[in-house]
Amino acid sequence: MQSDSIVFRGNLRQLLGNVESGEMIPKLQASHAPMCKFFTAYYVINGIRHVVPLVHGPTGCPLYMSDFVRTRECCEIRGVPLEPTACTSLDESNVIYGGEGKLLEAVKEAYAKYRPDLIVILSCCCSGIIGDDVENIAREAERTVGCRVLALRSEGFGGDFRSGYEDAFRLIMDLMEPPKTTMKGTVNILGARWGPTPTEFDWDLDEVERLLSEVGIRINAVIAGGCTVEQIKHAREVELNASWCYDWGQKLGDRMQERFGIPYSRTGQPYGLEATREWLLGIAGPLGLEKRALEVIERETRAVEADLAYLKGALEGKTAVIEISEFPGPIRALSLARMAEEFGARPVVVNVHPYTIKERMPSIQYILETGVNPEVILTRGLFHLGSFRSSKETEEELEAIVQGYDDVVFFGNSGRFPPCPVVNLTLMNPGFQPQYGFRGIRNIAALVRQALENKDLPRSRLFRGMLYGTRTK
């Protein structure tokens, strides 16, 4: 491919260094917008049952969450009942004169209407700039209603994607009561949120719950993946915390360890045999259940022996070009890189944006510590104006990259058309979920098989034209 199309070629550690030193500016171009702090804070808070997230702002911010998260994702897909996405509907007059009085009344109304277990006031840009003291209102309101009232400063401009969920998890810790007992053999799973982003689905959560159950480990709460306030109150009574998505759970795990002394199992996402084994033993070991875990691992491994053998045979000596795009997301893509290496392939990760590196820096550093340091290529198209979906330029660059390798397999999603087998790892196809754990191995083996066996079948001109316009080469 044209060398002027390559902006960066090196390994993940070097890319991280370039971002840290400021050599690669971790700012997305004008048209690429990840979620703001408010959104990710809301995602986490929404993962608690019978909570009223009370948005102190105009109607635009909560309605996105109402439509997308609560009604569509939660009610339509996950069987969660419809619960409110309340807001104070700040108007021009409130912006001028302040909205604290309205907020106090709104909390009382919210309690009277919905009888929730918890009310969380979320500030957004308006209330943040005009300086409404949401914490004080929460304290005052709590004296007059029958549930806890917390406040979270979540102004959209106030931080990045990461800061929203980290602050929300920190707030949740205020609900955790001093332990009255220790629940033997019980853990919390950290880092979930519900409704989820489309990069996160509960099949994977089901798989990790199944594996823990096989070992005899109980779960107190999946925080905050549909847990109750009562479960959160008892969260300090567990023996250990574990994350199911290291990126989102790590901060809460670290903080609970620092503040409450609860040990935290640091492991990555259980993609492939080694990572799954590590994940399970990382939890079972500290609980004294290593032997049982090894028995489960042995039994489960036997059940997927044929799939493991197939994956090794199919990927050995090949180059796995892995693209970080919408599905799977960047951390999953790096977990895939580790899995590809485990099965004998050489991973090459394409187009992980410096912004992503910056906002997920702790997770990236952890991944490097575990020895995962794949080759990374960033192309020019990644930095141009245009949305992720109109990435015609990056499609052409990807096709050129793939042509530079012999015996290459593409790991990404079927929205790409490189001239090689395409392993469709989208999370939008329920037929091949979960991707975590032993069931994940079976599904990924099936996806690799269909990619390799069908590599010569014609791709859809229709879908290609839909994504990149007609008459692309």
Next chain:
Amino acid sequence: MEHGRSRRKTPEPEKCRDPYLRCAFHGAAQTALGVAGSALLAHSPQGCEYLVNNAFAWQACDYMEVITLCTKLCVDEIVHGGEELLERTILEAKDLPISALFVLSACGPEIVGDDIVAVCETLQPELKFRLIPIECAGFRGSQYDGIDIALDAMLKHLVNRSGEKIPNSVCLIAPHANANPTWIADLDWVKGVLAQMGIRVVATLTHRTPLAELEHAASAEASLLLSHDAGQKAADHLSAAHGIEQVCGGIPLPIGMTNTERWLTALGERFDAQKTAESMVVEGERMAMATCRRKWPMARFFYRTPAAIVADATVGIPLVRFVTEDMEMTPDLVALYTSQRSVRDLLERELDDLDLAPTVVYGTDVYRTRQALAETKPKVVFGSTIERHASEGLGVSHVVEVVKMMRQFRMIDREYFGYTGILDLFECVQNEWTMAWRSREKRYEARW
């Protein structure tokens, strides 16, 4: 049934709401995105870009043709002002192949006082495309207010003052303030009707509208508003500033037999096309009846079944007559998202004319809707995905999802307007009826 206006209520102003409508920023974005060959720059934190993306989908934009940008304001810009960043972003976009760049300001920059109008005026000489600032912070009102704000900016910035009137011509206004998830088909139906009557569409405000069309909007003889929720201010402006009279004002949009006939007749009378209108009515009614005769709509089994309509005024008000007359159900609840005077007047006239006295909730939110459903106990609800979930446990048998695009359940745009629209609505009822009858258990297992 209890009759009388006592059952028609407007909610007391509430402090805690779970509203249906988005903010003004969203509505303005929706309107700006209807201009073809343009781009939209959200001067906002990155989260507001999601509202733009949603508006993008609602306008059925093609990302190959319409580009969206965002300044992604952070704390620095809120503290020190974001005008410099706005300037830089506009200049970054200066080589885009577009005819116009709409610059929309969100809550944050408006509160801190960023002057997007001044920035646009300063940079305009350096750019090949038009810069149109739209001050539409979310706190300025609902999405319908945002539509009015954006239309106002467009009409004042872009429409040429001079130009002769084109005989038998109209300017179409704001069809996207319409919760029909395939509203584009309503617009197409209207254009088809106008073509049949020999009426020329000078400009559409806004859907895939070239900038040149907007510039010539003042040459229309009449305006035709396709929404009961937004766009009236634009019609009034066109009338006051350009002498463009509004037609078909004050009557429900053409959903159902009577509404369609009334609307077509009014249009025909204004443009001296009565005969065409009459033949469209005759042929349309014949087609709808013949189709029903062949297909047997299950809606006929709902005779006088208590029903609820939860919708925007654009779809909700015409549905009242359609549900009552054509489907023979009885509306016991009408809950509308909006509450402006024109909406109230129109609905009240319809209810009086039909001699109906349902519970009416203006400016409803999800909580109010749930309460009203619990009180009125309808068996059929015409609404959205929200009501499907909000009516759980209340004894509602069927929720016919006809409004609000929460999920894309149709690939082909199908109108609600006109005679095919009647059949499309029947189809929605048909599908819901079928799903409700589907057995959820098997009595025994098959052997194969």
